[in-house]
Amino acid sequence: MPYSATETTPGLRPLPAGWVLRQRQPEDLPGIVQLMEKVYVAPHGPEAVWPEEVLREHCRHFPEGQFTIVDDGGRVVADATSMMVASAKALAPHRWSGLTGNGSLAPHEPEGDAFYGVDIAVDPDRRGLGLARHLYAARMALARNRGCRRFVAGARIPGYHLATDLLAPDVYLKLVERKVIHDPTLSVQLKLGFSLRGMLPDYIADPESRDCAALIVMEF
Numbered sequence: 001m002p003y004s005a006t007e008t009t010p011g012l013r014p015l016p017a018g019w020v021l022r023q024r025q026p027e028d029l030p031g032i033v034q035l036m037e038k039v040y041v042a043p044h045g046p047e048a049v050w051p052e053e054v055l056r057e058h059c060r061h062f063p064e065g066q067f068t069i070v071d072d073g074g075r076v077v078a079d080a081t082s083m084m085v086a087s088a089k090a091l092a093p094h095r096w097s098g099l100t101g102n103g104s105l106a107p108h109e110p111e112g113d114a115f116y117g118v119d120i121a122v123d124p125d126r127r128g129l130g131l132a133r134h135l136y137a138a139r140m141a142l143a144r145n146r147g148c149r150r151f152v153a154g155a156r157i158p159g160y161h162l163a164t165d166l167l168a169p170d171v172y173l174k175l176v177e178r179k180v181i182h183d184p185t186l187s188v189q190l191k192l193g194f195s196l197r198g199m200l201p202d203y204i205a206d207p208e209s210r211d212c213a214a215l216i217v218m219e220f
């Protein structure tokens, strides 16, 4: 069933004609793996790309929480993976693998009061079209519908490796927050309305981010 984020989010640019945002479907899985392979290239290891079986597992634990955008030719151009969990866990210092069950979403808590962003990936050839904005709008509509009080995520800081010799990671985060530095991922998420809540050291193996992430939160 296609989901219209423009109906719930005034001002959102419509998707291009024929493109559809929908709950992840079984036929989308090969395209999602190809998307991940294109997005998470070296220096990411192959473990950054989920095999189809893991994507199927996500749909078993929380089918409504997995969103995909396909273009007018049926190609997957963007995908977002989410789960729900108690705020006490999401807001506490954590590692991506611990909170998400190594990416399986097995720890998903249907009664959790925090909606948690596990991953979002947009085809590098389709960036800047508002696809992430659409995916976040769909996720937030679902989160509110489920009674969540906040949206929490660990945001990658892929620009940090360029500044490692000059700045400690917490200083880098503050400078991105103050718009002194543009980070390809964190700056976009702050623009989408998230607030910086803290730093998550050793969050995930991510050479560009030096394994660090920003704890970002949007209160509802």
Ligand SMILES: CC(C)(COP(=O)(O)OP(=O)(O)OC[C@H]1O[C@@H](n2cnc3c(N)ncnc32)[C@H](O)[C@@H]1OP(=O)(O)O)[C@@H](O)C(=O)NCCC(=O)NCCS
Pocket: 039, 119, 120, 121, 122, 123, 126, 127, 128, 129, 130, 131, 132, 133, 134, 154, 155, 156, 184, 185, 187, 188, 189, 191, 192
């Ligand atoms: C981060 C990512 C999901 C953004 O996807 P996207 O579809 O290009 O983002 P959108 O087009 O919806 O842009 C959202 C907002 O950020 C702004 N933005 C996006 N890219 C930008 C850039 N490179 N420079 C400045 N602003 C940018 C947009 O202008 C937009 O704001 P607006 O609607 O007010 O104009 C995408 O770059 C990506 O897949 N990155 C790699 C994977 C990743 O790091 N995922 C995050 C895991 S934590």
